[in-house]
Amino acid sequence: MGIFDFFKKTDKVGKDSAIDSKELVQGSKKDASAGKEVVTKLSFHPEWNVPQEQQYVFRFLANELEPLKPNQLSLAAISIEEDARNGAWHVKAFFRSSLPQPIELGDIELILLDKDEKRLASKAFNFKELGQIPAESARPWVFTFDKNSIDAEEVPEEGWKIAFNLISLRGHQLDLDDTWKKQLPQEQQDALEKIVKDLPKLGKKEVNFTGLQAKLQDDKSLHASVFIRNGNDKAINLEQLPLEIIDANGKMIAKGSFKLDPVLTVQPNSTKPWTFIFPAELVNAEDADFSRWTARVVQ
Structure with missing residues (x-):
């Protein structure tokens, strides 16, 4: 099936999803006519040889598009066709730009949302395949x-x-709780941001606990500060957390279950530092080696 076979006379333009171009394009030039709406012009990929009848279909759809504000990038939904052979969804849409200059983009993750903003699908696409997008234009495409x-x-x-x-x-990003923001000077907040930036990349749906600082107190309790890392594109809520601390020699130093009230929320694609206090009766720190240690959720 060729790309033109997906677009039909019965298609209609649906919801538009627009963002400011600075989210995707570094150093994009601002349009001097800041308040003026932009009507995007139909643009075909330079390698396409579009039959006359198909041009009519594309022009009909392009005429349904609402104007954009200056310096926006947009995806305008058309329709979804399910592939009976493999269950894939062929999503027809216009990629639009109201920038005053041509652009070419790289890898970008797209999501499909239903009418209630619930996620239906997500996938990264190489926008270089769309070619260079002329200024103030709309290019039809099929995202599979x-x-x-x-x-x-x-x-x-x-x-x-x-x-x-x-x-x-x-x-x-660093997701710093308000209590930490109040207690930590800006210099220490900046240091935490740098640590988070340098940590190994998380998987898309991975949740990871990474040790930050462990201190034995005079009363034999253990204060363990941990990075709670959320690779999901949705927030996670922690209500009960069974946690154990393992030292450099593989010895379990502390083990306890923490009831988090209020619930501890870690924002999407973010890392939140949090301190867990193990009382002395839950700590066995004799000959403990904290030169390297691990925080582990007990299954």
Whole structure:
């Protein structure tokens, strides 16, 4: 099936998902006519040889597009066609730019959301395949989501949209609780940000606990500060956490279960530092070696 076979006369333009271009394009020039709406012009990939009848279909769809604000990038949904052979979803959409200059993009993760903003699918696409996008233009494209990238059981009804995954775009960040922000000087907050930036990259759905600092107190209790790392693009909520601390020799130094009230929330694609206090009766720190240690969730 060729790309033109996906677009039909019965297609209609659905929801539009627009973002400021600075989210994706470094150093993009600002349009002087800041308040003026931009009507995007239809643009075909330079390698396409579009039959006359198909041009009519594309022009009809392009005429349905709403104007954009200056300096925006947008994905305008058209329709989804499920592949009966492998369960993939072929998502038809316009990629649009209201920038005053041409752009060419790289790898970008896209998500499909239903009418209630529930995620249906997510996948990274190489936008270089779309070619250079002229200034103030709209280019039709088919984004194919493989079956293993789809979380839903069936193709959504009306109201769905295709969007840029901004959580993925902004990179992994430090999620510092307000209590920590109040207690730590800016210099220490900056140091934590640098540590988080230098940590190994997480998997997309990985949750990881990494030791930050462990201190034995005079009362024999153990204060263990841990990085709770969330690789998901959704927040996680921790209510009960069974945790053990293992020293450099593999010896269990402390073990306890913590009830978190209020619930501890770690934002999407973020790392939150938190301190867990093990009372003396839960600590066995004799000959402990904290030159390297691990925080481990007890299964």
